[in-house]
Amino acid sequence: MIPFDFEYYRPSSVKEAADAYQALQAQGKQPMYWSGGTEIITMARLNEDRPGAVVDLKAIPECNVIEFRENDLIIGGCVTLSAVTGSNFFPLLGRAAQGVADQTSRNKITLGGNLCGRIYYREAVLPLLVADSRLVIAGKGGVREAAIHEVFRGQIRLEPGEFLLQTVTDREFVSLPSVHVKKRQIGNVGYPLVTLVAVKKGSRIRAAFSGICGFPFRSASIEQVLNTPGLSAEERARQAAGRLPAPPLTNTEGTADYRLFLFKQTIKDAIHALEGR
């Protein structure tokens, strides 16, 4: 039960949404954009999020698109994770999305919500990171497109009043050889200890990670190691572990030590899978 009240708006266009947000912000209502809303509900019921108003983006047509336009795969921010997987337009993204929460919850959790949420795993971003996707961002100034690496660094970095409208991925990435590995504490549902997503583009491996640190990332430095010729998989994994962008995470799912152990294991597995044994 959410122990406070908030106002609810469901605009049907980008402009209405941005205007509503701005107006509510001006009224001091600390509005939040709402996509699937699952995270806001779970945080609000513990009084950890306290929006005075929410702006539901689901009625905005652009937010619900999932289609190829020429060479681009466009996915709206309000497309649910189960729809992303079900479409099979981008199988790697489908698999990464399928690792989040459970099937029924994925009927509500959206791609935008997973990318923009406070829960720091944000695993659906990993395929987009390795695919150099672009993000379409809407705000009071209209709509802009930006490289994912500019806007998403550990977490999404938007200007106040902006929201994620769509992701755009080049078609050539959706069918690259790929690997998705998710290691949990135990069982088939739960947050990751380590999630790895990797593709092989040409002869190069690209990889992105979640769970190992307190944010998802793709690291040039780690990819450099992964693509160093002549090094054994074991050695590449070892060196990659030394190049993490932050200390490994410890939380109730597992400790830093074990995460590091799994991190190396998953890298070896990924190398074997992508390079053949």
Add this chain to the structure above:
Amino acid sequence: MNVLESASLNSNAIYPLELEVNGERRWLWVRAAETLLHTLRDHLGLTGCKPGCENGDCGACTVILNGLPMKSCLMLAVEADGQRITTIEGLKHSPVQEQFVLKQAFQCGYCTSGFIMNGHGLLSAHPDADPETIRLWLESNICRCTSYEEIHGAIMAALAVNKEGGSATGSS
């Protein structure tokens, strides 16, 4: 709802709502912050969906929304405005219900309606579900009493019965 239209109503954060529940149209007013679970239980008396965690983790509150299983604790009632909902009260002799009884796939019964709704959704969406799909769907729910062996038996039997019987999935 239209932003400007609702602006005049919002001082108490109460909103009008129209739902199609188990084939009936229902109109009511709800707090925006109220989850669909509480609206169904407290306003419509449909207590078959159960609060187990109210955090999307257990599936006891599962209903069918526009054909797909949905955890009613993870959804605001206002988000369901204008949509079609089936709760356990709306199922009559559906294959999953009947097999749950036949296979003794429940003990305390508290998680049962959620499991049945999820299973019902599975039958409709994937009448030929493979074992991996069945697992993916059903791991959304937690049962504390049974060993899942009986639930597995009930779902497999319901899938088989459903295929034999062709269409009827028993929704009213």
Add this chain to the structure above:
Amino acid sequence: MTGTARYTGDTSKPGLLHAALAVSPHAHARMLSIDTSAARSVPGVRAVITGEDFPVLTGSPLEDRPPLALEKVRYFGEPVAVVVADAEYIAEMAALQVRVEYETLPLVQSPLEAYKPGAPLIHERLAEYKHYEEVYPEPGTNVASRNRIRKGNMEEGWSRSVHTIEVRVSMPQSDHAAMEPRCSTAELLPDGKAVIHSASQSPYIIRSQINRYFHIPLQQIIVHTPLVGGGFGGKAAVQLEFLAFLASRAVGGKAVKLVNSRERDMVSSPVHIGLESRVKLGCTADGKIAAAEITHWFDGGAYSDRGPIMSKAGASDCSGPYRIDNLQCDSLCMYTNHPYSTSFRGFGHPELTFAIERAMDVMAARLSMDPLEFRFLNAIGPGDTTPTQTLLDRSTVGNLPMCIAKLKDMIRWDEQPLIEAKGHFVKARGVCCMWKNSNTPADAGAGAVIIFNADGSVNLLCGAVEIGQGTRTSLTQMVAELLRMDVHKVSISTDVNTETEPQLWKTVASRSTFLVGNAIRAAAHDAIVQLKNTAARVLQLPSAELEIGGGRVYSMRDPGIGIEITKIALGYKLPEGGTIGSQVIGRGSYAMRDIKELDPMTGKGKPGPEWTVGAQMVEVELDTRDYSYRILQAATVIDAGKVINPVFARGQITGGMSMGLGLASREAFAFNDEAQVLNPQFRTYHMLRYGEQPAYFVDFVETPNAEAPFGLRGIGEHGIIGMPAALANALSAATGIALNRLPLTPERIWRTAHDTL
């Protein structure tokens, strides 16, 4: 199934008020002040109650717990105030506004830490606490209770021992995690009646406790318990009922509902007890156990509740189902700054079994003996004595060797190696035996009434709560069998109402069918006598010549002569007027007999009428690369005395096994350095889910228990008991390292392997 089954939380009514708890963020702190003004000023709030409003200590057997914290808080999540409001969300909103000023105190984070000399005291006034039932607190320490077992001659035992081993194990606190969170409603009527609805396993205990602490006569307290959404012992404790009562009293007796959120249910309400334990075993050259010395430190948490009775069970069955003539055990219930614990499925036995059965496996390995063979060799039987020095016979102990033999056949034990490696996968099996006595109080009992209706159908009244084990259905079957009638003519309500139904101690300890069953046996006998007496007068035959069945009372000699029960159920109306007999109402009751309290210094006594014994196995497949594993098979053979309903019986056993595998593999509270629970949600407190279930194998041995109806033994809890030990034994075999700490997450195995190397 259709959504119409009603649980406590499903009922509402106009004008119902709602309560919410304000809880402590600290695990041990002095409360310097409490300010409820902000909470009171929230529109819609009717009342705010704090500990000072009811400064009474509650608890059974030891009165150590105020319903709302007084002076200090002793665990994270402890209730400090209750807010009553017009709506649930308003109550929750206001509960967040209760301001308490705390001064934190040093923490006690484990039972062994609690036992150390000089450990911070959690209950400074332990000496002043009142107690009833058996409980042996040690004032000036954190020992809430200590039971001792002193049997045989230890010196002799050790001197006969060629092999000695020592094992230390630990099992953390975890949660019952019934799918239905606890929920209570209270209303105080103008005529002085208190009406309570509660999701409870012990409606009659609620009644007696409300009577004890609020001085309302028993007959004026009406407790309703509809269907309960799982309990596993957790709903046997009385907690929310006091708070709902206080809440109702604070608003002039209006009906108030208090529902736990999942987070409150997992931490603020009582939890599954933890254990740290040390076991020393001595064994002769030919594999006979000659001596055992066992110390259990149970993690009872901040308040004792049923902890001391569980630690007593930890002593009374400490040996496991083995013949050990020289035995010493100290079993302590320790106070810590963890959530307080209450009865949990298996009642101390999954815990004690984990300790002794890890030791058994280590000893079998030392002897290079097949682990099942070693257990078979030492299996307890008729003529042996228990740790409580109770002399056993076939009726009281059942047949463990038969269970072991049957298990061996069922799982093809001899046809498969204990360990089998294939690439980076290792398959391994672990076994264990278990036993359990009920540890009920000496005066636990039950009543039953069978009321005949004009059409020959009957209504059964009894106090067993329907909680998923199918008890009420089994009881109607029992009535039908005793009265030789169609089961569909026997009706029982789903809910228990203490105003109309005769008392049952509690729906716990796998005892309901035993206690109520015995009461039903007496009630059925009583009804049969009445039917026969009426029929005898109508038929002009001696009642000793009459038999009952098929809806008739008839002559044994000539079954053609008889009378329909429909004609005599309410008395036989003579054609000429006048009536023979009157409505048939069978009544019966039963109380435990012959239970002897345990001597606190030696443990001599008798903890319950019979033991249930069994043997179990778990097979795993371990991935040696990352220490993840799958549970492939789990098997149980149990001596059920008599299986009444095979489907229910199997479901109870596999359900218990499933819970035990969860407990063994993943369930644990994660505490931080401040003793706050970091995972009070199913998101991070992991439980077994669909798809992880192993193949289950269950079979029964049927050695009748002479004192029980149909010879049956309790089985409702027992599937869980050996699972932690069997899983740990299997994974220890697979890894070649001793895995003695639960839960056995892949990380725990990795870490143990890592530390061992």
